[in-house]
Amino acid sequence: MTEPATHHTIPPWVRRAVVTLMAGLAGLWVLRGVVSSLRPLLLVLLVSFFVSFALEPAVNRLERVGLRRGPGTALVMLAVVGALGGFGVQVGSLLAEQVTDFSENVPRYLEDIDGWLEDSFGIQNATADLRADYDTGALAQRLGDVADDLARFGTTVANVLFQLFTIGLFTFYLVAEGPKLRRLVCSFLAERHQRHVLEVWDLAIEKTGGYILSRSILALGSSLVHWAAFELIGLPSSLALALWVGVMSQFVPVVGTYIAGALPLVIALLGNPADGLWVIVVVAVYQQFENYLLAPRITSHTMQLHVAVAFGAVIAGSAILGVVGALLALPAAATIQSVIAAEAERHEVAEHLIAESSQRRGHGPSDGQEH
Known part of the structure; x- marks a missing residue:
């Protein structure tokens, strides 16, 4: 007498686990695409947070002497922008002056190099081709190509300035509304977690x-x-x-x-x-x-x-x-x-164990063995 065939059915929890796994993988794939698309914005926000941490101590000092937080933030940011602008003007004018001076004195530099090579190594007319290019204008054409590259560089600088403006805008609101932002974040957390968040926040600022x-x-x-x-x-x-x-x-x-x-x-x-x-x-x-x-x-x-x-x-x-x-x-x-x-638990060091370990390393593993 033959036994009836048994039908193996997949348990419901397996189906649910497979569906959950597939949904999770799809969600991660979508999240990866979203994060990749928003990466420039996320970088701007990250930089803005760190800049706000750097500026907040100065704003807090101004607030303690009676200046409201908004005007205090604006004053500190204007001081920073002024310092960076002054640095940029000084270095930019220096570079422009040096580039102009270099382009005007190319023949003299080539002659000096020729003289040094001839006196030191006996090499004559090493820069003849470069001088010919300069005299015929070929070198000027190359400098013109460099000018085109500088124009493209100017476009990049404009994009960077826009990014800096965006960072400045986010930074202003993060500093000016800092206490409100901390209160908002803590409102979503239990009291035992609020203490840790505020401690980490204060440490980051410090x-x-x-x-x-x-x-x-x-x-x-x-x-x-x-x-x-x-x-x-x-x-x-x-x-x-x-x-x-x-x-x-x-x-x-x-x-x-x-x-x-x-x-x-x-x-x-x-x-x-x-x-x-x-x-x-x-x-x-x-x-x-x-x-x-x-x-x-x-x-x-x-x-x-x-x-x-x-x-x-x-x-x-x-x-x-x-x-x-x-x-x-x-x-x-x-x-x-x-x-x-601050969070890790520290223990007193057992000095006798350290001494015993050092002694074993000094005398070898077999010296301390008893027979």
Whole structure:
């Protein structure tokens, strides 16, 4: 007698799990597309938040002396825009002057290079082709092509200015309406979570503001020292060059010092190679003075961050968000470090265990064994 065939039915929970999984995957795919489309806006909001954290301490001080939050925010932002505008005018006029001077003195530079190559290596007429191009106008045509590139660069600058305007607008509202925004966020959270959110928010403001303050103080000191040094060396536009060195060396992570020193070095070499050597000496000596004496004293009161942590944070930030991530990496790392230090449970170190471990490493694994 044959047994009746059994019918295997899929349990309902399996169907629900499959449907839920497919819906979740579809939702993630849609969310990825939305985030990708909104990435420029999200970057603007992220930068605006960090800028608002940097400006809020100054606005809070103005509010404590009686200035309403809206006008105080406008005043602080105008001061920042004025400082950035002054820096841009100084550096822009310097670059325009140097480009004009270079284009007018191309024949002299080519002759100097020819003379140096002939005296040093016996090479004659090494720049003859370039001089022929300059005399026939071919070099001017190449410079015209460069001008076209500069025009396209101008379009890029216009886009950047629009982005900066958008960041400024968001930053103004984030700072001016900061207390209301915190109250709104906390209204969606239970009381036990509100404390943590407000603590993290305050830490972000403290660390970002401390970072900007310490960098600004160091930039001011660097600019003053390099201004005096460049005046003694005799470099043209010494104030603009000093501002360039001060700002770039402090606010561009990792490679800022090299970018800062490159411009005055090139300008010095165009005038007198010996001046270039003095520029290298000044930048290198001041960098050592700043790294070992000045910066530790200032950052100890504002933002303490281990060099290895800072370097890793910059690499991670640049890998995630490019230049924006590199610029925001240090205050973000300082905030995360402070949150971990505040929330993590710390225990007393058992010194006898450390001593025993060191002794075992010093005498080898077999010395401490008993037979």
